[in-house]
Amino acid sequence: MSKPFLSLLSLSLLLFTSTCLATSSEFDRLNQCRLDNINALEPDHRVESEAGLTETWNPNHPELRCAGVSLIRRTIDPNGLHLPSYSPSPQLIYIIQGKGVIGLTLPGCPETYQEPRSSQSRQGSRQQQPDSHQKIRRFRKGDIIAIPSGIPYWTYNNGDEPLVAISLLDTSNIANQLDSTPRVFYLGGNPEVEFPETQEEQQERHQQKHSLPVGRRGGQHQQEEESEEQKDGNSVLSGFSSEFLAQTFNTEEDTAKRLRSPRDKRNQIVRVEGGLRIINPEGQQEEEEEEEEEKQRSEQGRNGLEETICSLKIRENIAQPARADLYNPRAGSISTANSLTLPILRYLRLSAEYVRLYRNGIYAPHWNINANSLLYVIRGEGRVRIVNSQGNAVFDNKVRKGQLVVVPQNFVVAEQAGEEEGLEYLVFKTNDRAAVSHVQQVFRATPADVLANAFGLRQRQVTELKLSGNRGPLVHPQSQSQSN
Numbered sequence: 001m002s003k004p005f006l007s008l009l010s011l012s013l014l015l016f017t018s019t020c021l022a023t024s025s026e027f028d029r030l031n032q033c034r035l036d037n038i039n040a041l042e043p044d045h046r047v048e049s050e051a052g053l054t055e056t057w058n059p060n061h062p063e064l065r066c067a068g069v070s071l072i073r074r075t076i077d078p079n080g081l082h083l084p085s086y087s088p089s090p091q092l093i094y095i096i097q098g099k100g101v102i103g104l105t106l107p108g109c110p111e112t113y114q115e116p117r118s119s120q121s122r123q124g125s126r127q128q129q130p131d132s133h134q135k136i137r138r139f140r141k142g143d144i145i146a147i148p149s150g151i152p153y154w155t156y157n158n159g160d161e162p163l164v165a166i167s168l169l170d171t172s173n174i175a176n177q178l179d180s181t182p183r184v185f186y187l188g189g190n191p192e193v194e195f196p197e198t199q200e201e202q203q204e205r206h207q208q209k210h211s212l213p214v215g216r217r218g219g220q221h222q223q224e225e226e227s228e229e230q231k232d233g234n235s236v237l238s239g240f241s242s243e244f245l246a247q248t249f250n251t252e253e254d255t256a257k258r259l260r261s262p263r264d265k266r267n268q269i270v271r272v273e274g275g276l277r278i279i280n281p282e283g284q285q286e287e288e289e290e291e292e293e294e295k296q297r298s299e300q301g302r303n304g305l306e307e308t309i310c311s312l313k314i315r316e317n318i319a320q321p322a323r324a325d326l327y328n329p330r331a332g333s334i335s336t337a338n339s340l341t342l343p344i345l346r347y348l349r350l351s352a353e354y355v356r357l358y359r360n361g362i363y364a365p366h367w368n369i370n371a372n373s374l375l376y377v378i379r380g381e382g383r384v385r386i387v388n389s390q391g392n393a394v395f396d397n398k399v400r401k402g403q404l405v406v407v408p409q410n411f412v413v414a415e416q417a418g419e420e421e422g423l424e425y426l427v428f429k430t431n432d433r434a435a436v437s438h439v440q441q442v443f444r445a446t447p448a449d450v451l452a453n454a455f456g457l458r459q460r461q462v463t464e465l466k467l468s469g470n471r472g473p474l475v476h477p478q479s480q481s482q483s484n
Helices: 002-018 024-032 062-067 196-210 218-230 242-249 253-260 283-300 305-309 439-445 448-455 459-467 477-483
Strands: 045-049 052-056 070-076 080-086 091-097 099-104 136-140 143-147 153-156 163-169 269-271 315-317 326-328 332-337 351-357 362-368 373-387 393-400 404-407 412-417 423-429 436-438
Touching (some): 062 404, 070 153, 136 143, 242 253, 351 373, 351 412, 362 439, 448 459
Antiparallel strands (some): 052 070, 070 163, 080 153, 080 269, 091 143, 099 153, 143 315, 326 332, 362 412, 362 436, 373 393, 373 404, 373 412, 373 423
């Protein structure tokens, strides 16, 4: 009992610390935000796997360096398994398309799911030990999924269509005690490098370290063989010798060699023939269990460590129309996921916003008070305008599906859907309680005489500015003109 408790306590302290401190990388990135021009970004690198595709944005883009984040877009084919991995940077994932299951391994949490004891294995030759594991969660289109720093997770597509997800890695987060280089550690397989732009120097140093000068090979033959073995494969277990792994896990050496995955050509997304066999309740039963857990948490006030960490909800759907926080029947809707609606985001210090604009719909000028934001276009097309503190339009262009636009903190931004189709986009924000200020609301909250003197307006014009038109941030030009 003591070891699980200590593990839970350690993780709790880590998560608590992440909410109280600021990192040096957060201060370093301030010098990266002198942006006179912002570009719409598309993925720069792609890794094709046996059962999917991984695309990444170059983290050296000035816009991404300013925001202190990196991004990954994954496409997983049906029956595709994204291998277990973890990152020192907290991750926030949005499901663009498809459905699947995800498993997290939280230190100190019990393996609560156990299959019935079977008398025979699949081959029928020997008795099989019953399997057990931690909770597995289902997800679907429109879900936001929170992955804490250093926590391994895997993803499986159990649907009939490709699973597409966009992931944000907050490399400037307090939880990341390394530098701002995006890193993904794989526990297995032979994954290809996902951010080659930032890892070229690391690979060069690694090659220099393992290169031996001529004339010294005779006395280091055994060391050289071990070094050559450890250079095969790209998972964290590839750096250990097969002999050492066999001793560590008390297993056969052939099994240890397979753990190192030295010549696996499938990369980071592999195909599961016949489907994945896991212990998991049916979707409806799981939904009922999660509702019951939420009810218990609200009643008990989260009294124990195990309750706050092991049972903490990690996902929330923000794409459902009924979930909208702001709604205009002619202009569109906005839904937000933050630490108030999904408490785990408090530890990640991240939040997200889902915006759907109908044809010609406008999200009126606004700014993020305490966060940088990253706008990713999910569907449709439209126009985005961003203005800096000098009153210069640093971005005023059309955007389309798959493009990413960074909006620095306090820069004023406005979005408008196109005339032919609507605009649907996701906004990642680097604060779990990101606050937004709308120019329209500022005008209404400001005394009339202040506005009159600030803009040189007549009283009638001030009254019109403050009281006419749509009272919310979502506007439709036709309905706005009719109200005037």
